[in-house]
Amino acid sequence: MTDKRVEVKIKDMSFYVVGDENAAYIKRLASNLNSRLNEIERKNYRLNQIESTILTALNILDELEKERENKADLQSISGDQKAVAEKINELKELRKGFSEKEKENKQLKDNLISLSNKLKKANDDITKKTSENFQKNDKIVALNKEIEDLKKTKESLQGQNQEAQKKIIDLNRELESIYNEK
DSSP states (O other), X not given: OOOXXXXXXXXXXXXXXXXXXXXXXXXXXXXXXXXXXXXXXXXXXXXXXXXXXXXXXXXXXXXXXXXXXXXXXXXXXXXXXXXXHHHXXXXXXHHHHHHHHHHHHHXXXXXXXXXXXXXXXXHHHHHHHHHHHHHHHHXXXXXXXXXXXHHHHHHHHHHHHHHHHHHHHHHHHHHHHHHHHO
16 A cells, blocks of 8 residues: 545645545545635634634534444444344244244144043943943852852752652662562
């Protein structure tokens, strides 16, 4: 970078500005300063050249300071916008996560309903089987009673049979004794 020398006129005085900026840019700045100085002198005709130059410099510094404050405000707003954008992105992620959780919840509810239906069916089957088992138990109790009755009848019949056999034996002996007597 080489420094350029640019000649400018401010208040009919020639100056050489040395820098690496474009010559047109430097001349535009000088023209702007010259216009401001002329305006201050026109509005405040009682001021001498030094006073009008100082007042112009104060006005320029005031504008510069206000621009710096505006820039800081804009940067603050920009920072706030970034924070808001981050929060919005967080909310979007949370919504996405919430939506996924809702889907999971719906799937779990569906599974719960399915399992509940299966459990109800299993309970109905158990109730049916229990009822069948009670009926079978009642039949078993009735059959056991019938078996007991049959056993008693059998024992009674066996007793009667033994008595009958004894009578037959006694009758056979009587017959034999009668036959032997004859």
